[in-house]
Amino acid sequence: xxxxxxxxxxxxxxxxxxxxxxxxxxxxxxxxxxxxxxxxxxxxxxxxxxxxxxxxxxxxxxxxxxxxxxxxxxxxxxxxxxxxxxxxxxxxxxxxxxxxxxxxxxxxxxxxxxxxxxxxxxxxxxxxxxxxxxxxxxxxxxxxxxxxxxxxxxxxxxxxxxxxxxxxxxxxxxxxxxxxxxxxxxxxxxxxxxxxxxxxxxxxxxxxxxxxxxxxxxxxxxxxxxxxxxxxxxxxxxxxxxxxxxxxxxxxxxxxxxx
Amino acid sequence: xxxxxxxxxxxxxxxxxxxxxxxxxxxxxxxxxxxxxxxxxxxxxxxxxxxxxxxxxxxxxxxxxxxxxxxxxxxxxxxxxxxxxxxxxxxxxxxxxxxxxxxxxxxxxxxxxxxxxxxxxxxxxxxxxxxxxxxxxxxxxxxxxxxxxxxxxxxxxxxxxxxxxxxxxxxxxxxxxxxxxxxxxxxxxxxxxxxxxxxxxx
Numbered sequence: 001x002x003x004x005x006x007x008x009x010x011x012x013x014x015x016x017x018x019x020x021x022x023x024x025x026x027x028x029x030x031x032x033x034x035x036x037x038x039x040x041x042x043x044x045x046x047x048x049x050x051x052x053x054x055x056x057x058x059x060x061x062x063x064x065x066x067x068x069x070x071x072x073x074x075x076x077x078x079x080x081x082x083x084x085x086x087x088x089x090x091x092x093x094x095x096x097x098x099x100x101x102x103x104x105x106x107x108x109x110x111x112x113x114x115x116x117x118x119x120x121x122x123x124x125x126x127x128x129x130x131x132x133x134x135x136x137x138x139x140x141x142x143x144x145x146x147x148x149x150x151x152x153x154x155x156x157x158x159x160x161x162x163x164x165x166x167x168x169x170x171x172x173x174x175x176x177x178x179x180x181x182x183x184x185x186x187x188x189x190x191x192x193x194x195x196x197x198x199x200x201x202x203x204x205x206x207x208x209x210x211x212x213x214x215x216x217x218x219x220x221x222x223x224x225x226x227x228x229x230x231x232x233x234x235x236x237x238x239x240x241x242x243x244x245x246x247x248x249x250x251x252x253x254x255x256x257x258x259x
Numbered sequence: 260x261x262x263x264x265x266x267x268x269x270x271x272x273x274x275x276x277x278x279x280x281x282x283x284x285x286x287x288x289x290x291x292x293x294x295x296x297x298x299x300x301x302x303x304x305x306x307x308x309x310x311x312x313x314x315x316x317x318x319x320x321x322x323x324x325x326x327x328x329x330x331x332x333x334x335x336x337x338x339x340x341x342x343x344x345x346x347x348x349x350x351x352x353x354x355x356x357x358x359x360x361x362x363x364x365x366x367x368x369x370x371x372x373x374x375x376x377x378x379x380x381x382x383x384x385x386x387x388x389x390x391x392x393x394x395x396x397x398x399x400x401x402x403x404x405x406x407x408x409x410x411x412x413x414x415x416x417x418x419x420x421x422x423x424x425x426x427x428x429x430x431x432x433x434x435x436x437x438x439x440x441x442x443x444x445x446x447x448x449x450x451x452x453x454x455x456x457x458x459x460x461x
Contacts, residue, residue: 002381002424003401040448045380071277076403076446096273098405098446121307123376123405167376167405196370198378221374251380251401 003251004215005045005222006239008229013053015061021230033068040073042236043253051081063095070096086115101126101170104143117165127161132174139187146174155194162195172202180206188218200224208242215248262286263298267315275304278445282452284459292324305340310355312340329360336458337439346410363412373425376407383420383430390419391461392438400450402442
């Protein structure tokens with residue numbers, strides 16, 4: 001049976017994890033490669049690196065981080081942030097990323113989704129959508145971390161992304177992000193039911209119940225979280241045990257250590 | 260032991276290279292027929308589109324050498340597209356022709372009530388647990404899949420593992436020394452490395 005995926009997300013700037021993590025057994029809790037290895041040990045199903053570096057000369061640093069992570073970790077890796085062109089995608093994929101996520105670049109030029117899918121296959125292209133509730137009861141797509149609204153409706157944009165060739169949607173609620181009050185379940189469910197590609201829920205996780213809710217009520221195929229894992233509140237194994245107890249199919253964390 | 264890794268420009272080549280390096284089995288990248296000289300075991304990893312893979316292999320003049328390699332039953336591991344391409348043809352891109360080493364065709368998952376691609380960790384049902392490729396694995400190992408198409412072999416006897424995603428499909432095959440997997444051992448953490456090591460040391 002296909003299991004639901006638990007995906008830790010590391011925000012990286014200038015080759016460092018933003019605000020670091022609190023993994024006590026790491027030599028350097030701000031080193032993205034060490035953090036990635038720790039998550040692999042814990043049994044994470046995938047990993048997302050979000051490059052929040054603003055300058056383009058630091059992009060090379062991110063490529064190095066991806067290369068080293070791919071050497072050490074043998075699990076799927078998605079890289080997002082600052083990917084604008086097919087060449088940017090190729091650079092990250094050749095460095096060892098399995099998927100690349102596009103956000104603003106796809107809003108500015110939707111064809112980049114189709115170009116990426118044609119060049120590397122739909123399974124490589126993740127469409128990241130930052131959505132915020134509006135007054136008319138739907139959701140508007142935002143850019144720049146929720147500061148700038150676009151004229152796109154989040155549900156329509158998700159459907160269009162799928163039609164263009166996105167293989168997956170990484171859906172972040174800008175209302176929920178950072179609140180620790182849980183995912184925007186209505187948004188997640190609406191998008192998940194509107195498309196035929198996997199949806200990763202993101203934004204707002206504070207408890208393990210939130211992960212479960214995202215997968216059941218939100219109908220997400222995967223759940224992404226950052227702070228609850230980075231700050232040692234919960235391990236991946238604890239999360240999986242909790243979800244398993246709720247009857248949700250997950251890959252047991254110990255499956256990693258059987259050989 | 261010389262392992263050749265066919266490089267036709269797919270993005271996941273380095274993942275396989277990294278995984279082989281981790282298990283102490285360095286490999287050589289094969290971009291043209293001459294580089295096959297001295298190779299004992301061949302791996303064709305592949306992601307992307309079936310048609311592109313076929314035309315790229317032909318452009319690099321690797322198509323005929325590959326057909327010969329398979330006809331002579333020399334050790335081969337196909338991953339994802341490297342599995343699908345063993346069959347006669349694919350529904351993807353108007354029925355592109357494959358290597359035809361195995362009879363059958365490659366079809367797409369029905370999308371009516373399934374998310375496609377089939378993406379994530381799923382369990383294998385091992386048809387023949389004593390197959391050397393599965394040595395040291397638990398009964399129902401979790402491995403990583405990401406694909407929209409899958410092969411339907413005509414001969415049931417070649418299927419070495421099944422997987423369920425809405426329907427039951429052939430997740431791995433073996434015929435002689437030709438083995439292939441729809442999942443990605445190079446992305447399946449410790450169990451995946453075990454499978455690669457089993458192929459390398461078979």
